Amino acid sequence: xxxxxxxxxxxxxxxxxxxxxxxxxPSWPARDAxxxxxHGEQMAALETELFDRGMPVEALMEKAxxxxxxxxxxxxGARLRSQGAVVLVGPGHNGGDGLVVARELHxxxxxxRVWCPFERCKPLTAAHRRYAAWLGIPIEAExxxxxxxxxxxxxxxxxxxxxxxxxxxxxxxxxxxxGMPNALVAIDVPTGLCSDSxxxxxxxxxxxxxxxxxxxxxxxxxxxxxxxxxxxxxxxPLGLPAAVLEALPAGQPLGLRGDDLASAPWPRLxxxxxKYERGRVLLVAGSGRYPxxxxxxxxxxxxxxxxxxxxxxxxxxxxALTARAPHLVLDPPLxxxxxxxxxxxxxxxxxxxxxxxVLVGPGxxxxxxxxGAPGAAAxxxxxxxxxxxxxxxxxxxxxxxRLAEAGVGGPGASPEAWLRARSGPTWLTPHGGEFGRLxxxxxxxxxxxxxxxxxxxxxxxxxxxxxxxxxxxADGRCWQLCEAEPxxxxxxxxxxxxxxxxxxxxxxxxxxxxxGAELLASACLAHAITARRVRRAGGPGxxxxxxxxxxxxxxxxxxxxxxxxx
Numbered sequence: 001x002x003x004x005x006x007x008x009x010x011x012x013x014x015x016x017x018x019x020x021x022x023x024x025x026p027s028w029p030a031r032d033a034x035x036x037x038x039h040g041e042q043m044a045a046l047e048t049e050l051f052d053r054g055m056p057v058e059a060l061m062e063k064a065x066x067x068x069x070x071x072x073x074x075x076x077g078a079r080l081r082s083q084g085a086v087v088l089v090g091p092g093h094n095g096g097d098g099l100v101v102a103r104e105l106h107x108x109x110x111x112x113r114v115w116c117p118f119e120r121c122k123p124l125t126a127a128h129r130r131y132a133a134w135l136g137i138p139i140e141a142e143x144x145x146x147x148x149x150x151x152x153x154x155x156x157x158x159x160x161x162x163x164x165x166x167x168x169x170x171x172x173x174x175x176x177x178x179g180m181p182n183a184l185v186a187i188d189v190p191t192g193l194c195s196d197s198x199x200x201x202x203x204x205x206x207x208x209x210x211x212x213x214x215x216x217x218x219x220x221x222x223x224x225x226x227x228x229x230x231x232x233x234x235x236x237p238l239g240l241p242a243a244v245l246e247a248l249p250a251g252q253p254l255g256l257r258g259d260d261l262a263s264a265p266w267p268r269l270x271x272x273x274x275k276y277e278r279g280r281v282l283l284v285a286g287s288g289r290y291p292x293x294x295x296x297x298x299x300x301x302x303x304x305x306x307x308x309x310x311x312x313x314x315x316x317x318x319x320a321l322t323a324r325a326p327h328l329v330l331d332p333p334l335x336x337x338x339x340x341x342x343x344x345x346x347x348x349x350x351x352x353x354x355x356x357x358v359l360v361g362p363g364x365x366x367x368x369x370x371x372g373a374p375g376a377a378a379x380x381x382x383x384x385x386x387x388x389x390x391x392x393x394x395x396x397x398x399x400x401x402r403l404a405e406a407g408v409g410g411p412g413a414s415p416e417a418w419l420r421a422r423s424g425p426t427w428l429t430p431h432g433g434e435f436g437r438l439x440x441x442x443x444x445x446x447x448x449x450x451x452x453x454x455x456x457x458x459x460x461x462x463x464x465x466x467x468x469x470x471x472x473x474a475d476g477r478c479w480q481l482c483e484a485e486p487x488x489x490x491x492x493x494x495x496x497x498x499x500x501x502x503x504x505x506x507x508x509x510x511x512x513x514x515x516g517a518e519l520l521a522s523a524c525l526a527h528a529i530t531a532r533r534v535r536r537a538g539g540p541g542x543x544x545x546x547x548x549x550x551x552x553x554x555x556x557x558x559x560x561x562x563x564x565x566x
Contacts, residue, residue: 028518029260033240037219037253037448037480040160040195046215046244057124060238061093064214065100067236068187071212072101073108076151076185083149084111088191090156091118091125097187097214098155099128106137113138113150117169143172147179154206158188159218164202165192173206182209182231189218190229197446198226205229212236217255219448222482224467233482253448253478256521258529261557264522267507278307279506280355282331283499284347284399285362286313288340291320293363293397293495298325299549300499301359305558306506312350314342337375341365341398345378347385357392357506357515361399361429362495383408383418390424392505392515396498400430404437415439419458425515427505428462429498435464452478461517463501463524465494471524473517481528485543488531492545497527500552526555 029035038046051057073080087102089095095116106112114129114137121129133139144152157165164170173191176184185208189195192205198220208231213221215238221230269278281301286294294313301309302325311321315333322328334346342364352358367379383403386393395403402408403415415438419426428438435450436443439458442450451464451472464470467486471479501523505515513519530551535543552558 028263028265028522029254029256031245031248031252031254033216033237033245034235035254035256035260036216036245036248037222037255038216038248039219042248043159043216043218046240046247049244049247050241057093061096061100061124061128063238064097064236066104067238068097068101068212068214069104069108071234071236072105072153072185075210079151080105080110083151084113085153086144086148086150087112087114087153088144088156089114089116089118089121089125089129090158090191091116091121092157093122093125094155094158094188095121096125096128097158098153099125099132101153101155101187102132102137103128103135106132106135111150113140113144115140115142115144117143146172146175149180149183152176152184154184154186154191154208156191156206159195161189161192161194161201166202170202170204174204177207181207184208186211186230188212188214189221193226193229194220196220198223198230200225200229207231210234214238215240217482219253219480222255222468222480223447227467251452251476251478253480255482256479256525257482258525258532261522261525261529261555264525264557265518266522266557267504267511267513267519269507269511273307273510275307277510278305279357279503279508279510280308280310281306281357281359281502281506282310282312282350282352282355283362283502284312284334284342284344284358284360285364285495285499286317287342287363287365288314288316288336289365290363291317292492294321295324296492296495296545296549297359297362297499297502298328299546300496300501300552301503302327303496303500303549303552303555303558304503304507306503307510309503310355312347336365337368337371339365339368341367343367343375343379344382345375347382348378352385352389352391355389355391355506356509357394357502358386358389359394359396359498359502360386361394361396362498364398364402366398366401380408387418387421388423392425392427392502392509393422394427394429394498394502394505396429397434397494400428400434400438404434416454416458419460422459425505426458426460427501427515427520428458428460429465429494429501430462431465431494448472448478448480452476455517461520463497463520465497469524469528471517471521475517477517479517479521481525483532484528485531485535487535487540487543488528488548490543490545493527493531493548496545496549496552497523500527500549526552526557530555 190206195218285297439454451470455472508515
């Protein structure tokens with residue numbers, strides 16, 4: 001818990017960018033304490049508002065400490081009773097929270113010791129330290145044994161840390177991880193970690209087996225750099241009033257978890273819809289160099305229940321594709337260049353206007369630089385058709401790379417300008433490298449900031465893929481996955497996601513629903529949670545692209561997405 005005063009952003013701290021023309025916040029999921037993601041300064045401002053309205057600082061500290069104590073006893077009770085606890089106490093109110101926890105564990109019969117390496121503490125924290133000493137809780141002068149079996153509770157600094165903890169503390173925390181791994185629980189934010197970016201402020205941070213985040217999740221704790229240090233992330237509710245939460249911006253990022261799948265905004269189609277009324281999608285995927293990508297994108301799209309699936313691919317792939325998916329309609333095949341990359345020139349022969357969605361990108365390959373002027377001109381004409389296509393365009397992988405590198409909008413035209421000029425909605429599904437090539441101005445920004453800035457500038461909805469993928473809307477809204485499956489970081493999973501997203505988008509377009517950012521976020525969540533279920537059922541080696549596609553096809557929320565007759 002921070003001190004009861006507002007503070008200006010610290011140098012180097014990542015803060016939310018100003019985003020143009022935000023719309024009302026997303027209706028899915030709810031804008032509540034279980035979903036809102038905040039920056040450290042925002043959390044401090046929320047607590048300051050409570051104090052200004054009359055809530056005593058002491059009351060909030062008691063509330064936090066009691067909630068933490070209950071959670072610790074429920075999760076680690078057996079270990080605490082057998083091995084005891086060491087509470088690492090800092091000089092601020094995070095240290096005060098830790099001292100309340102120490103008191104409650106002591107009163108519950110747990111052997112507790114306190115180590116506070118600071119002579120001076122804030123007055124409220126100092127008062128709790130005096131009371132702990134009066135109760136008979138040992139206040140130790142020397143650092144605890146890093147190989148000791150007692151559970152360590154890290155209450156050193158908490159929220160809004162802005163400088164390294166120092167060499168002595170870093171060495172102690174490193175020794176703890178080496179000598180007794182998985183035996184440290186962080187209160188709110190692990191020591192040495194920025195609560196906004198998730199990056200270490202020094203050489204290392206405290207490595208927690210669990211981080212108990214107070215009130216609201218700090219956005220830095222779900223960024224990829226933080227995952228090594230945070231461990232299992234859990235929110236400890238503080239009962240923040242709705243009026244305080246409503247004061248956050250309409251575009252405040254929301255975290256997504258598995259239980260949000262049931263309420264996701266899946267396309268709702270009429271019961272009597274024909275196959276052409278259930279979504280018509282064309283997949284432009286695969287090449288002589290990457291034949292499997294077409295198969296995986298196809299499996300992802302098939303998993304949605306989309307009514308009509310078409311494929312534009314090289315002739316060499318036709319037999320394998322129809323053998324696995326006899327329901328697939330093969331359009332006239334596209335050619336490949338000398339390096340085996342798929343050429344898009346043949347799209348001019350297709351009737352794109354009859355489609356609801358087109359996916360371009362998985363496994364296309366990078367074009368041969370020696371393609372020549374006629375070939376390059378034919379490629380540009382294909383991109384002109386995609387520019388005018390009124391349906392949903394989903395760009396993935398080498399579709400994104402070609403947009404970034406080939407100057408498809410004409411000499412000097414930026415990819416953002418081409419995307420803004422699109423006739424229909426556009427979804428992008430880049431990983432970090434592809435994003436950097438397409439939007440170099442934001443490549444080094446924290447993922448939520450980067451994704452939101454690019455989506456607004458280009459007028460698109462996009463997912464910036466990572467261990468905790470971010471989804472951003474053209475209107476400035478933002479979602480981020482709070483859980484995912486690490487073993488799903490393997491080749492081909494992105495092709496499945498691209499196909500799955502394109503199929504869902506086609507169904508939304510067919511149902512006259514908006515192919516909006518919420519649906520793209522739903523697709524990403526379903527993909528991540530299905531990978532986790534596959535891994536839990538079969539082990540880490542089971543999380544293959546085909547297994548995830550099969551799991552998506554059996555996803556219960558999709559099966560209940562039919563609209564009932566009026």
